[in-house]
Amino acid sequence: AQKITQTQPGMFVQEKEAVTLDCTYDTSDPSYGLFWYKQPSSGEMIFLIYQGSYDQQNATEGRYSLNFQKARKSANLVISASQLGDSAMYFCAMREANKFYFGSGTKLNVKP
Amino acid sequence: NAGVTQTPKFRILKIGQSMTLQCAQDMNHNYMYWYRQDPGMGLKLIYYSVGAGITDKGEVPNGYNVSRSTTEDFPLRLELAAPSQTSVYFCASRLQGPPYEQYFGPGTRLTVT
Numbered sequence: 643a644q645k646i647t648q649t650q651p652g653m654f655v656q657e658k659e660a661v662t663l664d665c666t667y668d669t670s671d672p673s674y675g676l677f678w679y680k681q682p683s684s685g686e687m688i689f690l691i692y693q694g695s696y697d698q699q700n701a702t703e704g705r706y707s708l709n710f711q712k713a714r715k716s717a718n719l720v721i722s723a724s725q726l727g728d729s730a731m732y733f734c735a736m737r738e739a740n741k742f743y744f745g746s747g748t749k750l751n752v753k754p
Numbered sequence: 755n756a757g758v759t760q761t762p763k764f765r766i767l768k769i770g771q772s773m774t775l776q777c778a779q780d781m782n783h784n785y786m787y788w789y790r791q792d793p794g795m796g797l798k799l800i801y802y803s804v805g806a807g808i809t810d811k812g813e814v815p816n817g818y819n820v821s822r823s824t825t826e827d828f829p830l831r832l833e834l835a836a837p838s839q840t841s842v843y844f845c846a847s848r849l850q851g852p853p854y855e856q857y858f859g860p861g862t863r864l865t866v867t
Contacts, residue, residue, distance in 0.1 A: 646796075675854050687797075687844065687858040694852055733796050737854050740785065740804055741812060744796035 643668055646734050648745035655724045656753050662709070663719040663748045665734030675737040676717040678708065681747070682730040690732075693717060724752045755780050758859035760845050766865045767835045775830040775862050777845030785848045786828040787856065788812075788820065790841040797844060803828055835866045 647666045655661040667676065678690040693701045693708045701708045709718040721728055729752045734745040761776045779786065784805045789797040789812075799812030803822040817839060819831040828847075832839060842863050846856040 648796075675852070677855075685842070685861055687846075687856075689855045689857075692853040692855060735797075740802060740810070741799055742787065742797075742856065743813075744789075744798070746796045747794075 645669065645738070645743035646736050646745035648734055648748050650748045651746075652749040652751070654751050654753055655721075657726060658723055660720060660722045661724055661750065663721070663732050663734075663750065665717045665719065665745060667715050667717060667734075667736045669715075669736065669738055671738050676708065676710065677735040677737070677742075678706070678717075678719045679733045679735060679744075680728075680730045681733060687733075691719070721750075726752050726754060728752050757781065758845055758847055758857050760843075760859035760862050762862060763860070764863045766867060767832075769835060769837065769866060771835050772831070772833050773835070773864075775832070775843055775845075775864075777828045777830065777859060778826050779828075779845075779847040779857070780826065781847060781849075781857065782825060783847035783849055783857070784825065785850065786822065787846040787848075788818070788828070788830045789844045789846065790814065790839075791844060791861075792841050800830065800843075832864075837866050840864060840866045 674695045676693045680688040691703045705722045707720045731747045733747045758779045787802045788800040801820040803809045842861045845859040848856045
């Protein structure tokens with residue numbers, strides 16, 4: 643079974659609008675972590691946000707927030723006030739013990 | 755700090771050749787990782803290490819070997835290269851404990867023909 647599922651291969655959003663990128667995960671480990679990374683066309687991996695499985699509050703980092711719904715095993719990324727520079731691939735990832743699992747990614751295009 | 759460095763940036767190999775991808779970090783991180791990213795896909799874990807002398811397999815270890823003799827270096831060895839190993843290879847490192855953020859190198863683009 644897939645550990646991380648991202649069901650949106652591509653998305654468009656208008657500049658200055660908010661967008662939600664979906665991520666569901668599968669684990670039986672009670673202690674795990676969830677991450678979002680951004681990969682621009684230049685190829686580097688940029689860490690955006692982290693949520694621990696025991697964290698009570700949703701993580702936020704500037705314009706990024708992680709909508710963590712533990713019972714539904716979802717960890718959606720919300721980007722507020724999209725900017726042209728947000729156009730990139732976005733990967734959801736999960737840490738289980740010392741291993742990390744990545745989803746197949748969502749390509750976000752921000753339209754002016 | 756240079757962070758995580760990888761060499762080479764690009765390499766073309768012939769089928770059956772071998773090579774070593776180099777990875778080094780200067781942040782004194784105990785944990786280091788090797789991933790491959792096939793076109794249009796996410797990253798898959800090849801091998802990882804939790805400290806010098808300790809390595810373990812990830813999801814896709816076949817065709818690869820690693821060693822970790824120092825905290826700083828974590829080379830990845832490809833033996834008998836095959837076209838299926840054409841990919842971009844990323845090395846990453848992190849500290850122990852939250853937020854478990856991985857710091858990635860710039861990647862090595864490998865083509866096997």
